[in-house]
Each structure stands twice: as C-alpha cells, then as structure tokens.
Amino acid sequence: MDKSDLNKGSVFCGLMLTAVVALPANSAVPLQVNNQVIPAAFAYALQQGMTIPVFIRYDGEKAVAPSRQKIADAIISVSDGVFVINQITLSDLPNRTELASQLKTVISELKDAKFNDGNKIQLNNDASIILDTRSFYLELLVSREAMDAAIIPRTNILGESSSDQLSNILNYSVGSYYSQYDEDNNGSSYITLDNSTSLREHHVNLNGSVYGIGTKDNKSELYRAMYERDYQGMRVAAGMVDTWNLQSIASMSALNSSRIYGVSLGNKSSTRIEDNTLTLVPITVFLPAAGEVHITRNGKLLSIQQFSMGSYEVDTSKLPFGVYNVDVSVIVNGKEVSYRTTQINKTFARESSVTGLIDWQLFSGMLKYNKMDYRDHDNIDYGEKDTWVAGAALGTRLPILSGVNIKSTLYGFDNNGVNESEINVEFNDLFSANQQLLLATDSSWQSISTLNFALPGGYGNIWASRQFSHIGDKLPMYKSDYTTIGASTNLNTFIPGLGSLSVSYSKDKYNNNDYTNVDYSQSLYNNRWATLTMRTGIQRYSYRDNGNVSDKYINLDLSLPLSTWLSTGMSSENGATLANATLRKSFDNSPITQVGASVSKRISGGDESDSNSYQSDDFAINGYASYDTKYNTGTVSATRSSDNNTNLTLNSQGSVAWTKEGVNLGKGTDNSGIIINTNFAEEGQMTAQINGHNYPLTGKSNYISLPAYAEYKVELMNDKNSMDSVEIVRGRRSNVVLYPGNVSVITPEVKQLVTVFGRMKNLNGKAFSNVNIRNHIGKTTTNDQGEFAMDVDKRYPVITLIDQQGGVCEADLELTKARGAVWMGDIPCHPQVQSASNKGAQPNV
Numbered sequence: 133m134d135k136s137d138l139n140k141g142s143v144f145c146g147l148m149l150t151a152v153v154a155l156p157a158n159s160a161v162p163l164q165v166n167n168q169v170i171p172a173a174f175a176y177a178l179q180q181g182m183t184i185p186v187f188i189r190y191d192g193e194k195a196v197a198p199s200r201q202k203i204a205d206a207i208i209s210v211s212d213g214v215f216v217i218n219q220i221t222l223s224d225l226p227n228r229t230e231l232a233s234q235l236k237t238v239i240s241e242l243k244d245a246k247f248n249d250g251n252k253i254q255l256n257n258d259a260s261i262i263l264d265t266r267s268f269y270l271e272l273l274v275s276r277e278a279m280d281a282a283i284i285p286r287t288n289i290l291g292e293s294s295s296d297q298l299s300n301i302l303n304y305s306v307g308s309y310y311s312q313y314d315e316d317n318n319g320s321s322y323i324t325l326d327n328s329t330s331l332r333e334h335h336v337n338l339n340g341s342v343y344g345i346g347t348k349d350n351k352s353e354l355y356r357a358m359y360e361r362d363y364q365g366m367r368v369a370a371g372m373v374d375t376w377n378l379q380s381i382a383s384m385s386a387l388n389s390s391r392i393y394g395v396s397l398g399n400k401s402s403t404r405i406e407d408n409t410l411t412l413v414p415i416t417v418f419l420p421a422a423g424e425v426h427i428t429r430n431g432k433l434l435s436i437q438q439f440s441m442g443s444y445e446v447d448t449s450k451l452p453f454g455v456y457n458v459d460v461s462v463i464v465n466g467k468e469v470s471y472r473t474t475q476i477n478k479t480f481a482r483e484s485s486v487t488g489l490i491d492w493q494l495f496s497g498m499l500k501y502n503k504m505d506y507r508d509h510d511n512i513d514y515g516e517k518d519t520w521v522a523g524a525a526l527g528t529r530l531p532i533l534s535g536v537n538i539k540s541t542l543y544g545f546d547n548n549g550v551n552e553s554e555i556n557v558e559f560n561d562l563f564s565a566n567q568q569l570l571l572a573t574d575s576s577w578q579s580i581s582t583l584n585f586a587l588p589g590g591y592g593n594i595w596a597s598r599q600f601s602h603i604g605d606k607l608p609m610y611k612s613d614y615t616t617i618g619a620s621t622n623l624n625t626f627i628p629g630l631g632s633l634s635v636s637y638s639k640d641k642y643n644n645n646d647y648t649n650v651d652y653s654q655s656l657y658n659n660r661w662a663t664l665t666m667r668t669g670i671q672r673y674s675y676r677d678n679g680n681v682s683d684k685y686i687n688l689d690l691s692l693p694l695s696t697w698l699s700t701g702m703s704s705e706n707g708a709t710l711a712n713a714t715l716r717k718s719f720d721n722s723p724i725t726q727v728g729a730s731v732s733k734r735i736s737g738g739d740e741s742d743s744n745s746y747q748s749d750d751f752a753i754n755g756y757a758s759y760d761t762k763y764n765t766g767t768v769s770a771t772r773s774s775d776n777n778t779n780l781t782l783n784s785q786g787s788v789a790w791t792k793e794g795v796n797l798g799k800g801t802d803n804s805g806i807i808i809n810t811n812f813a814e815e816g817q818m819t820a821q822i823n824g825h826n827y828p829l830t831g832k833s834n835y836i837s838l839p840a841y842a843e844y845k846v847e848l849m850n851d852k853n854s855m856d857s858v859e860i861v862r863g864r865r866s867n868v869v870l871y872p873g874n875v876s877v878i879t880p881e882v883k884q885l886v887t888v889f890g891r892m893k894n895l896n897g898k899a900f901s902n903v904n905i906r907n908h909i910g911k912t913t914t915n916d917q918g919e920f921a922m923d924v925d926k927r928y929p930v931i932t933l934i935d936q937q938g939g940v941c942e943a944d945l946e947l948t949k950a951r952g953a954v955w956m957g958d959i960p961c962h963p964q965v966q967s968a969s970n971k972g973a974q975p976n977v
C-alpha cells in the first residue's frame with residue numbers, strides 16, 4: 133500500500149469507527165451500492181446520512197498524494213442503490229482561498245445530487261466532485277477558471293462597540309499666565325473643555341472654552357454641541373457644528389468662522405478603515421498546489437509567502453514604498469511553475485489604496501453668518517445674519533498613474549452658490565501635483581496650484597506653489613496673489629563631508645511683501661560620546677511699509693549621552709547681534725520628562741528707541757520643565773527679558789472618564805479609552821500592551837486615553853522594568869472596539885506575587901525540617917535547616933505548616949511593602965493539634 137492509500141485508509145477507518153459506535157443493535161444489514169457491498173455498520177450510517185470532509189484539488193496537478201486542503205463538509209447518504217450528496221456546506225476558506233461566485237452558488241444549491249457510475253458529480257464545466265468509495269475520500273476537482281483571486285481588503289468596517297454601557301469622557305486643557313511689566317502686574321487663565329457622552333455607537337459632543345478666569349473680562353463660548361453616529365460606513369451628525377463636522381470630504385473655505393445649526397449624512401466614515409500600505413493595483417498569482425511565492429527586485433529577494441492551492445493577491449504591505457518593478461515567481465514542489473515581472477506602486481503621499489469607491493455627503497441647516505468685507509486691505513464687519521446653508525460633496529480615488537484623488541463640494545448660503553474642487557495626481561514616486569479651485573456665483577474665484585518633485589537618487593526636493601484669487605460682490609474672501617518656490621539638497625551626495633542646504637522664496641504681490649530663507653546644516657563631529665552639528669542661515673524680509681529686514685544666525689548643537697543637548701551660537705535680530713545658548717535635558721522613568729533653559733545677550737548693535745529691538749544689554753533668560761504623571765501632563769515656564777520684565781506660564785491637560793463603576797482620571801486627551809482594574813492590594817506595577825505600545829499600570833485602577841474609531845488588542849503582562857511579579861489568572865488578553873465617548877472596562881484576575889524566603893522554627897527555636905508548607909496558590913517543603921522559598925499572593929499573605937504529627941500552624945506574613953522577593957528571617961510557628969469528638973473539636977496543645 134502506498135502513502136496515498138494509507139492516508140485514504142485512515143480516513144475510512146475513522147468513518148467506520150464512528151459508524152460502529154452509532155450503530156443500533158438491530159440494524160446490522162449489509163448494503164450493495166454500484167456492485168460494492170457496504171458493511172452493515174457503515175451501511176446504517178449511510179442510510180441516516182453521514183458528514184465527511186471535502187478536499188479541493190487543481191485539475192491540472194499531477195497528484196502524488198491526496199489533497200489535505202479542506203474546502204467544505206458534505207452530507208452523504210445512499211438512495212436507490214447509489215451514493216447521494218444531500219448537502220454541501222462551505223467551510224471558512226483557509227488562507228483566503230476563493231471559489232468563483234458562480235461555483236459557490238452551484239455548491240450552495242446542491243441538493244440530493246446522485247453520483248454517476250464513475251462516482252462523479254459534474255457541477256459545471258470547471259468543477260466536479262469525485263468520491264473514492266474504498267476510502268470514502270471526497271474531492272472537489274477544479275480548473276483555474278473555478279478560482280477567484282483572493283484580494284486583500286483595502287478597507288475594513290469597524291465592528292460593534294465593546295462598551296455597552298453609558299460612559300462619559302471629559303478632556304480639559306488649562307492655561308495660566310502671570311506677567312510683570314514695569315509697574316504693571318496682570319494675569320489670566322483659560323480652560324478648554326471637550327466632553328463626549330456615549331452609549332455604544334451613539335455619542336453627544338460638547339466643546340467650549342472659558343477665557344479670562346480671575347479677571348473682570350471673563351467670558352465663555354460654546355463651539356460645538358453635536359450628536360453623531362458613525363457606524364458601518366455611514367455617518368449622521370446633527371446640532372451646532374463647524375464646517376469640518378458638517379462635512380468632511382472637500383473644503384468649505386468661503387464660509388468664515390460662522391456658527392452652523394445643521395444635519396449631515398454620508399458615507400465618509402471613520403469606521404471605514406483603509407489600508408494604504410498595499411500596492412495601488414493588486415498583484416495576483418495562481419498556485420496549482422500548495423507552494424511559495426518569491427518576490428525579487430534587481431536580483432534581491434524581498435519576500436517569501438506561502439499559499440495553498442488557489443488564486444491569491446500577494447501581500448505587499450511589508451515591501452518598500454515607491455514605484456518599481458519586481459519579479460514574481462511561483463514555486464510548487466521546489467519547481468518554478470510561473471514567472472512574471474510586475475510593478476509595485478506605493479507612495480507615502482497616497483491617503484489610501486482603495487480605488488473606485490465614491491464618498492458622498494449631504495448637509496443642510498441654519499447659518500449664523502458673519503458678513504465681512506476684506507477688500508482694499510480693510511476688514512469691514514457688516515454684522516451677523518441668520519441664513520441658510522445646504523450642499524453636497526463627492527470624492528473618489530482612481531487607479532490612474534500612481535493614483536488620482538478627486539473631491540468636490542457644491543454648496544450654497546445666503547443666496548450664494550459655491551463649488552470647491554480638488555484634484556491630486558501622483559504621477560510616480562518622484563512627481564506629484566495638486567490643484568484646488570473655488571468658483572462662486574458672485575464672480576469670486578480662487579486657484580491654488582502645488583508641485584512637488586523629488587530628485588532621483590536622493591539628491592533633494594523641489595517644490596512650488598501658486599495662489600491667486602479674485603474677490604466678487606458678496607463672499608468674505610481675502611484677495612491673494614502669492615508665489616512660493618523652494619528646494620533642498622543633500623550636498624553630501626555631491627561632495628562627501630558636506631551637509632544639507634534648503635532655500636525658499638515667497639512673494640506676496642497683493643501685500644507687496646517677500647521673504648527669502650536660506651538654511652544650511654552640517655555634522656562636524658560624530659562618535660559614541662558626542663555629536664556636533666553646525667546650523668546657519670539667513671532670512672530677508674521685505675515689507676510694503678517697513679523696508680527691508682535681514683536676520684542671520686549660526687549655531688553649534690552638541691548632543692551628549694544621557695539625552696542631553698546643548699546649542700550655542702550667534703544671531704542677528706532687528707539689527708542687534710545676540711549671543712545665545714540653550715541646554716535641554718530629558719529624563720526617563722521620571723515625572724519630570726524634560727527641563728531646558730536658554731540665555732541670550734545683546735553684544736552689539738540695536739536701537740533702544742525701537743520697540744522691536746533689544747532694549748538692554750542685560751541677559752534674557754528662559755527656563756521650562758515638562759512633566760508627565762499618571763493623571764496629568766503639562767509644562768511650566770518662566771521668562772525674564774533683557775529689560776527686566778517677567779512672565780510665568782503654566783499649561784496642563786488631562787481627562788476624566790466616567791462609567792457606572794466610578795470615576796477615573798487620566799493624562800491623555802483622546803475621546804475614548806480603557807479602564808484596567810488591577811486591584812493591587814498594595815503598591816505594584818505591571819504593563820498593558822495595546823496594539824504594540826506599552827502602558828504602565830499602577831495602583832488599583834488605570835485609565836488609558838486612546839483615539840476613537842479603532843480596534844485594540846490588549847495584553848496584560850509583567851513590567852520588565854519593575855521588581856513586581858504578577859500572575860494573570862483571567863483576562864490576560866482582550867479585544868476592544870472604541871467609538872467616541874466609549875470607556876471599556878477590563879477587570880482581570882491578577883495575583884500580585886512575592887517570592888518569600890524564610891526559616892520555620894518552633895517556639896523553642898528548633899527548625900522544622902522537611903515539613904510541608906502550603907498557601908492558597910501552591911506548596912513547598914522545608915530543607916534540613918527549616919528553610920523554604922515559595923510564591924505568596926499579597927492579597928492572602930498566610931502560609932500553613934503541617935508537621936509530621938499532623939500539627940498545623942498558620943503564619944500571617946507582613947508583605948505590605950514587599951516587592952519581588954523578600955527574606956523573612958526566622959518565622960516562629962507553634963502547631964496546634966486537634967482531634968475529633970462528639971463534643972466538637974478538642975484542642976491538644
């Protein structure tokens with residue numbers, strides 16, 4: 133018997149064994165099918181209908197062994213002396229194996245199909261089912277036309293929210309300053325609040341600020357009050373919104389900062405997660421049997437991928453970005469069965485690899501319109517007007533060249549009609565162009581053209597932009613006539629040892645201003661101890677009313693080990709020559725993340741009568757410190773100017789998350805998050821790894837702020853930088869889907885372990901040798917000197933000793949401050965012996 137027969141026989145023996153076990157005692161009657169006698173045990177199972185696997189094989193393959201690639205499950209029975217397939221159910225197709233949609237339909241509709249004399253069922257011209265009656269091996273034989281290419285999804289739809297309870301997240305940002313100028317002292321503060329209340333995929337967002345806190349001129353303003361549900365690729369929003377929340381496909385720049393009360397509906401959705409790491413046009417391959425696909429570029433192997441039999445798209449997400457040719461080889465059984473050259477098309481600037489999908493959005497509402505006129509360099513305010521706004525937006529991406537992105541918005545307000553369109557063309561990985569155009573019914577128009585060109589070989593970049601517009605009769609638009617050109621190059625590619633040079637020029641014809649900038653940087657020294665870099669530059673400003681101003685600088689930047697950076701140099705500012713120095717130091721594993729200080733002093737030039745110039749030869753000093761704690765982050769800074777004026781500032785940010793279980797504080801400002809309840813009995817630390825990023829967990833509970841509209845894989849583990857040891861009994865891994873305002877709560881069962889070393893002795897000081905010690909998570913045995921070592925859960929710090937006479941004693945260990953491992957020294961223990969009686973437990977001490 134060859135290997136093929138042996139494999140088939142194994143399948144058959146398994147089926148026979150199943151049939152015998154299920155066989156009633158009075159049903160042992162043999163059965164004859166197609167001149168073959170079926171044993172009684174097997175015949176009964178066939179009469180009732182039995183399920184056997186269906187394996188797939190390519191018709192053009194010379195089979196040396198039966199296929200092991202399962203594709204479906206079939207129910208087979210016997211009817212009128214022939215084998216019959218009652219039903220076939222396709223399995224979850226392995227490795228993205230895809231059958232043609234027509235064949236899938238035929239298989240799903242297959243009912244009570246009889247095998248012919250050759251034990252074959254012909255499904256269509258491209259597929260058939262063959263039954264080997266000796267081994268009851270069922271095989272789906274397909275041609276290449278029966279297989280569809282398994283295309284990797286360019287877009288995925290986010291699933292249901294994993295937070296099914298009402299929750300709320302309040303993000304805050306606080307700023308405060310105090311200044312002392314001559315004899316005047318003043319200070320003020322502000323706070324910006326962003327609150328999201330959610331129930332599953334629904335949320336309400338409020339955003340506003342309070343200014344001038346602590347002064348007589350305090351005021352508050354509400355910027356947004358919006359209900360939103362963005363789910364399964366559809367977004368609906370309603371309430372008081374800005375233009376971006378009203379629609380999010382193309383621009384609405386003809387509207388100023390006016391307030392809108394409206395509603396929006398469309399399929400431009402944050403729940404549609406697009407993959408821009410794949411090549412723009414899929415690369416598909418066909419494998420007649422399980423094998424490998426090799427991708428090479430200029431003779432260098434880039435990727436090896438394994439596939440089963442079928443047609444597949446090659447995964448290009450790990451290949452380098454760019455537009456280049458690759459060779460694709462299909463290897464089966466060690467032999468190359470196909471080969472071709474194709475193109476990889478991946479550019480950094482591309483927003484998505486999804487093509488052909490039409491994004492659309494409809495919106496309308498009431499507009500509180502600030503009527504302004506910006507002509508002739510004047511800002512004329514005509515007051516606020518209540519009017520209407522309505523419109524529609526479309527966008528799509530086409531697989532032309534390296535990708536063409538088109539989007540357009542048509543909207544109207546206050547009897548004005550406006551169309552804003554944008555097209556972005558990626559010609560290849562070196563050259564791209566962008567064109568934005570605004571046309572309005574009041575004769576206003578605006579054009580912005582941008583070109584970007586990367587020099588081949590990494591020599592540099594060139595960019596240019598041209599913007600010009602015309603102001604019509606009604607729209608609140610600015611007149612513009614603006615040109616920008618620039619270039620950067622790595623001079624080291626021409627002459628080794630040189631640095632990088634960047635040059636740019638901007639000309640504003642409407643305001644009659646221009647600006648020229650030249651920057652050069654070069655590494656002077658670099659080794660394991662220090663890196664020394666020189667930076668120098670010139671800036672020239674030309675203003676319509678103020679003439680020309682030229683500034684220059686040269687700096688030496690020194691980077692030292694242990695995250696220390698020093699910069700010192702000279703600069704020219706408003707006609708004064710300044711000496712300056714800056715020191716910056718970063719800290720790891722500390723609440724203070726960075727401190728810095730800078731000092732500058734005028735050494736020549738300047739005009740004390742000029743308010744824009746340095747007023748004194750004294751030092752100007754600035755210092756700051758940034759902090760990052762579990763509940764808050766921020767920066768504190770202080771400045772003393774050269775004319776002895778002082779400024780103190782503080783900015784701070786954080787979040788407050790509410791669920792039905794309580795309130796938690798956090799340091800982030802994202803609008804969703806996760807609460808992890810470690811319930812540590814005492815101090816302790818562990819780590820949560822969320823989508824590959826590590827977050828430290830301390831104390832009983834932690835709130836981690838995370839961006840909404842995303843799925844997160846959470847894994848809890850020991851912190852490699854901590855002495856603590858934990859055992860996660862339950863809840864080590866979780867999958868969480870978050871929408872705005874969602875707070876998902878994870879409460880794992882965590883044992884906070886301490887390895888205890890000690891010596892057990894009785895009250896007389898004699899060691900308990902070779903006796904058992906237990907606790908609720910394990911046991912151990914003392915050595916001849918009574919010494920032991922065992923893990924103890926800090927929540928239950930009790931160990932129990934049982935001596936040779938059956939005496940039992942318990943020791944309650946003091947582990948409040950213990951972490952990692954601790955030596956307990958001599959632990960006195962006096963066993964208590966109890967015996968049972970009809971009067972209860974009688975102690976025998």
